[in-house]
Amino acid sequence: MAATVFQTIYGYKVESDDDVFVLGAQETVINFCKAQMPGNFLANFFPALFHIPDWMPFTEWKRTARKWRERKDWIAKGTAEHSMIGSLLDSKLTEGWDETEKDDRLKTLGITLYAGGTDTVSVIADRVSHVKLIEICLVKTASALTSFIAAMVLFPDVQAKAQAEIDHVIGLERLPAIADRDRLPYVNRLILEVLRWQPVIPIGVPHLSSEDDEYMGYRIPKGTMMFMLRIGNIWAMSRNEAAYPDPETFNPDRYLDPSVPIVPSFGWGRRKCPGTHYAEASMFIAVSSMLAAFRFFKATDVNGNEVTPVIENDLNSAIV
Numbered sequence: 001m002a003a004t005v006f007q008t009i010y011g012y013k014v015e016s017d018d019d020v021f022v023l024g025a026q027e028t029v030i031n032f033c034k035a036q037m038p039g040n041f042l043a044n045f046f047p048a049l050f051h052i053p054d055w056m057p058f059t060e061w062k063r064t065a066r067k068w069r070e071r072k073d074w075i076a077k078g079t080a081e082h083s084m085i086g087s088l089l090d091s092k093l094t095e096g097w098d099e100t101e102k103d104d105r106l107k108t109l110g111i112t113l114y115a116g117g118t119d120t121v122s123v124i125a126d127r128v129s130h131v132k133l134i135e136i137c138l139v140k141t142a143s144a145l146t147s148f149i150a151a152m153v154l155f156p157d158v159q160a161k162a163q164a165e166i167d168h169v170i171g172l173e174r175l176p177a178i179a180d181r182d183r184l185p186y187v188n189r190l191i192l193e194v195l196r197w198q199p200v201i202p203i204g205v206p207h208l209s210s211e212d213d214e215y216m217g218y219r220i221p222k223g224t225m226m227f228m229l230r231i232g233n234i235w236a237m238s239r240n241e242a243a244y245p246d247p248e249t250f251n252p253d254r255y256l257d258p259s260v261p262i263v264p265s266f267g268w269g270r271r272k273c274p275g276t277h278y279a280e281a282s283m284f285i286a287v288s289s290m291l292a293a294f295r296f297f298k299a300t301d302v303n304g305n306e307v308t309p310v311i312e313n314d315l316n317s318a319i320v
Contacts, residue, residue, distance in 0.1 A: 054066070143198075143200045144194055144195060144198075144200055144283060145283075145286055145287070145290075147194050147197065147198035147200075148190075148191075148194045148287055148290075149290075149296055150198070150309060150311055151193075151194060151197060151198075151250045152291075152296040153296050153297065153298055153309060154250065154308070154309065154311075155250045156296075156297065158190065158250060158251075158252060159291070159295070159296060161186060162186055162187050162190050162252075162291050163291050163292070163295075165184055165185075165186045165187060166184065166187065166288060166291055166292050169183050169184055170184075170292065175288075175289045175292050175293070176284075176285070176288035176289060176292060177285075178281055178284070178285065180288070181281075181284055184288060186252060187284070187287065187288050187291065188284070189252035189253065189255045189256075190252040190287065191280070191283050191284060191287055192252070192255055192262055192263075193250055193251065193252045193254070193255070194283075194287075195263060195265040196238045196244065196262075196263040196265075197238070197248075197250050198311070199234040199235055199238055199263065199265055200265070201234065201265075207225070207226050208223060208224070208225055208226070209221070209222055209223065209224045209226065210222065234263060234264070234265065237263055237264070238263050243260060243261055244260070266279065
């Protein structure tokens, strides 16, 4: 997945699993996920900290930004292969932006495409909407696949039913392909249930007001950080018993009822993730291939007794 992301976004070919940029990107994404929680960094509350030297304590984020800038400069020199970020550096789409604004927008675009949040990337998404924004949604896909494996271990009857469908439709001679997607309805429902059962970004990510605004009598100054808890709480939506009876049970067949809504895991409206279709396709390939090749079951302890895993999310409530 990382290789596809790097080739698409940065024009960089990954040769091995221990590639320096891949390892660095993994660390960057972890830091990015932590940054989604405003309380993790004092600079979010005390902007004056943005001006302190980056050699002082609590300024790791500034050193990370410098590394991103060095990568951007390398691409800007024209020695890198064609990529989305490279093409936008000199694109008419970014005309009228000063260097600081361009840096901010493109860094946001790059990390968002790599990390795969449910929200799009500030204003630039509107201005490059005609560009084919492709992403593998590494963090989101990886987290969803972890939830998928957990579900298969906890609900073996679901796993058996999905594998039976694959064996019947595809056979044993090859792995599923994108062309088989419409022929595997149960697998598709299984993926929808994975995204509902354990949403990757339960309450979305914080937003920043781009201009002064007022809502229900409240004045919202430009630059205010906000959590959209009432309209972006995916976790609450996924636990709505009126829409999803027995919500903690993993049941792909609930979607046989056309009135059952699909949880908007990738957002909605103009803030919808620009790589939704690519992410869904990658999920299908990964899930169907694993079901075709492996059987997941509970581990056993030293006495041979099955160990039932307990699903526990991280303390960070923004990202699972």
